[in-house]
Amino acid sequence: MFDDRGLELSSENETAVTAFNQAIRSFLEYRTTAMPLAKQAAESDPQFSLAHCLRGYFFMVFGTFLVLDKARAALREAQLTSEKATSRERKHVEALRLWIEGDLMAANACWESILFDHPHDLLALRLHHFNSFWMGQTRALRSVPASVLADWRKDMPGYGNVLGMLAFGFEENGDYGSAERYGREAAEVCPDDLWALHAVAHVLEMQGRHGDGLKWLSHPLDKWNDRNPFRRHLWWHKALFHIDAGRLDGALELYDAAVTGGKSDFYLDIQNAASLLARLEFCGVDVGPRWEALADYAENHIDDHALVFTDIHCVMSLAHEGRFDAAKRLIESMKTYSSDEMKYASRVIRTLGVPLCESIVAFEQGRYDDAVNGILPLRHATGPVGASHAQRDIFDQYLLEAALRANKVSLAQSILQERMLLKPGTHEAEYKQARLLQGALTAS
Missing domain, CATH: 1.25.40 (Serine Threonine Protein Phosphatase 5, Tetratricopeptide repeat)
Structure with a gap:
């Protein structure tokens, strides 16, 4: 058969x-x-x-x-x-x-x-x-779908899925025009493919087109209730569009209604939740006790190192809640796990995962110089921890926030100039630019 x-x-x-x-x-x-x-x-x-x-x-x-x-x-x-x-x-x-x-x-x-x-x-x-x-094999995301597409006919089951993967590959490699073209075609051919919708959402995020992004994901919240937790990642993207548009209350409401997985311990739910709460706080939002449940999850998964990116987000939650002993145990467990050279993740954990986790702990302990010194040398090399450019942007946001709090004006200004050029008109960059100017005026 x-x-x-x-x-x-x-x-x-x-x-x-x-x-x-x-x-x-x-x-x-x-x-x-x-x-x-x-x-x-x-x-x-x-x-x-x-x-x-x-x-x-x-x-x-x-x-x-x-x-x-x-x-x-x-x-x-x-x-x-x-x-x-x-x-x-x-x-x-x-x-x-x-x-x-x-x-x-x-x-x-x-x-x-x-x-x-x-x-x-x-x-x-x-x-x-x-x-x-x-x-973090960015080139492969584009090259492998591209290598098979010519063998597919448009009437074959799954053709739209191939287009969706190719679209995401183009996006992660910076070809946003091709990514949007293939992504929109994929969504037309296979409207049930959330990965295709996701690929276009990434294009709009990377280009700072938050208005288009809010329209692209303007679905009722029960639209994908028959899907697995990946659906909440799409709502995470919509929350980012809200932040970029300056609709911070809308982002927090979406967190409660659709982004958080409640008692879910699915890795993507943990990543989405911690990352979104950090982004909101860096924009001055009081998120209340929402971190506590994430830290509880992290304490119960100290030795679960299936994904380095998840480990880092668990440390975010533990450190934010002041559970520094638990954060230290998780980091030590990462070091132990990485001693097995046969595992691909071992080197990634040692060279990126552990230093990033230790820098986030330093940040939450108020050691902002240490946080800057830990993240800055890695900021252009975090690809191997996995996930997308949009997701890994959280490391730049920690770096920027640490620079602002440490009053490292030239570093903060440099990062902000980059962000404002690549994504003009976003609330996040404008809010932090205003903070930087206010800090400079106060210092003078």
Whole structure:
């Protein structure tokens, strides 16, 4: 039998193959049905190796060590049933093994090798894209979707998803015109693809087009209630547009209504929440006790280092709430985890993750000179911690805020001139420019 794009599958069970195809479609559309459908595919045909592998992939996408044992169990089932699998399916199983072991470069190479022979393998393309994003492999975000697009027909299931990935790749590489063109086409072809909507939102954010951004995301808050927590990241983007437009109350209201995951411990919810609260406070907003729940989460995940970017946001919450002993324990745990040289993340944690975390602790302890001295040498090199340019902008915001509080006028002015040139007319830069001028007048 075959998948929706004509790729051969080792299963001969129609129910299993149907569930498998539906699972991939749900995964690409961020639907909560993806995991149940993958489980149904594996249970309908226990010898379907790729279905077990798909379950393992989905556990890994959760971005937490809490489900690592479940991913390993799925891998064992995939390996035990791989004898009758196709060579393509066996490569997927190998990629899962490498991912679980933390060898992300090798896993990405495995998915890319699949695409050389099977450019319609949308699963391999999306997982390569996912891991490239969290590794800071910016060029790969554009080059790999671009390498397969010519092999796709517009009427093929998933064509819009390929366009959406290509659009995001163009955006992260600074080609905003191409990114917006492909992103809007992707959203027309596949309106259920949140990644395409997300790609265009990034273009509008990077260009400072907050009015267009608010229109682009002018959906009712229940629009994507059938989707997984990624939907809250889109509302995070809308909150950034509110901040840029000077609608700070609107951003805080959106935080409470749609951005925060409540008791959610999904990694993206933690990142979104901590980052947005910091941005609001740097614009003079009193966010009240909202940090406390994030710090509680962080204290319960001291040893969960699935994503360096999440670790940094956990330290933000702990340090903000004055839980410096817990922040120190988390940083020490990061150092211990990074001692395993076989893991891709080890060097990233040591050279970027730990110094950034220590700088944020210094900031919250009022040691603003130390915060500046820690972040400034890294500000142009933070890509490997993962995430997007817009998300990593939080490090520049900490640096700017530390410079303002330390009365480092020339540094603050330099950063502000950059921000005002690249995103003119945004409230955040104008507010901080006014603070800088006021500080200079007071000092004189």
